[in-house]
Amino acid sequence: MIRVGIVGATGYSGVELIRLLSQHPQAHVNRLYTSSAEGESLVPVFQHLTGHALPRLEAIDPVRMASDNDLIFLATPAGVSSALSPQLVEKGARVIDLSGDFRLSSPEQYRSWYKKEPAAQEWLDRAVFGLPEWNRESVADAALLANPGCYPTATLLGLLPLAKSGWVDPQSWIVDAKSGVSGAGRGVSLGVHFSEVNESISAYKVGQHQHTPEIEQELCRQTGVEQLIQFTPHLVPMTRGILATSYAKLHTSVTAEQLQALYETAYADKPFVRIRPFGSHPRTKEVYGSNYCDIALHLDERTGRVIVLSVIDNVVKGAAGQAVQNMNIMFGLEETSGLPIVPVFP
Known part of the structure; x- marks a missing residue:
């Protein structure tokens, strides 16, 4: 033990x-x-x-x-x-x-x-950056592991196959992300007061969120190319969950079938990433309480952009669950050991 x-x-x-x-x-x-x-x-x-x-x-x-x-x-x-x-x-x-x-x-x-x-x-x-789907070998040998942030987890899992493909402009990333209130922690403040948050949605730390350089750094590390993202987080009146809607400008002609195949191949052997049917709309409710990241792709031929939707439970895959997943890899255990395999629903 x-x-x-x-x-x-x-x-x-x-x-x-x-x-x-x-x-x-x-x-x-x-x-x-x-x-x-x-x-x-x-x-x-x-x-x-x-x-x-x-x-x-x-x-x-x-x-x-x-x-x-x-x-x-x-x-x-x-x-x-x-x-x-x-x-x-x-x-x-x-x-x-x-x-x-x-x-x-x-x-x-x-x-x-x-x-x-x-x-x-x-x-x-x-320190090893512990995004296990992309850094598994380094995670296995780590003595000091930096568990990724919740927003970077949802965003990077959604963007990395596309970033590594070379199909998009690396300076064109736009990420619009929404998080439940638990992402702010247990500390009491006016910003997470029920009366302030309920029946409302608001952006915060626009252009200043500390997860921005984390996302850019890992995109660059994985691709060898400098990356620039416009990242805007939002607070929504729910307890758990993150939805990251990411946009990138294509600089080559790509079909929907190619995009879907790219992601299905990238995550074929990754037990906690589920690639949804092309054009679908994953919901945070569908990963609640689990260590899954669900990803769906859209292609807007009119604007020449790919739209990536990724959802996670910010407390599990965005924090504790990913930490346990990393622990399993570090100690040579089955990657899924001890982690829920079915989300909570409804």
């Missing part, structure tokens, strides 16, 4: 990790860590965990943490992992970081987009 420790268990990603790992046949939640509630139980915070045997929250001590666990998930706010992860790795633990601290290879970009001090360059260089 893989001994797993979780830092940040009181957040949505942390408690989702507990849900998924409690069903995992080859891993178990060994330790839970906190910076403020040492000795307390999670059950008073999350009543749905009643009856489940879970360890009490412990103080953060990198030496003990590395000794007590084979793998540590860091479901922490940005700026925490950059200091803690190197200490854990140096003491022999493997780390999956769900924050954004190791996703960007450039400290200057991190400082600019996250408005925080970055990790040391040597650790940014060591």
Whole structure:
């Protein structure tokens, strides 16, 4: 059994990790860590965990943490992992970081987009970007893994086959993405207050969202060509889910059949990516509670653009589920182990 420790268990990603790992046949939640509630139980915070045997929250001590666990998930706010992860790795633990601290290879970009001090360059260089459908070999060998953000996961899975095809202008990407409120975390703020969000939809961080350089960086890494995206996120009044609608300008003649074949071939052996029939409209409801990403393609011959629709559950495939998927690969397990294979519906 893989001994797993979780830092940040009181957040949505942390408690989702507990849900998924409690069903995992080859891993178990060994330790839970906190910076403020040492000795307390999670059950008073999350009543749905009643009856489940879970360890009490412990103080953060990198030496003990590395000794007590084979793998540590860091479901922490940005700026925490950059200091803690190197200490854990140096003491022999493997780390999956769900924050954004190791996703960007450039400290200057991190400082600019996250408005925080970055990790040391040597650790940014060591970190593996954990998009398993495209980086599986690197994920398998990783000691420090940067779990991708929720928006980048939905967007990159939708765009990478097309980006690598050479059929589109790499400077023409436009991404219009919509997320449920859980993407903002458990923190209380006016922006996620029920009365403010209900029966409304709004854009936010227009041209400034910190996931923008993450998407561009991975597109460039996978293609070897500089990429530019216009990314606009929106908040919608639902709990879970992301719909990313992405547009790209074709610079060669392509048929609908070629587009569909491109994606079906790219993801033929990827268990958590489902390519829908050409011209269909996947809904977030159809991946709810699962680790799937559903993708559908449209071709607008009038404008010469390809439109890619991709949907995920932001808490699962966009965070905890993808982290467990990466854990499975890192420890040589079946990639689907412990992950739900049927979404929740309705």
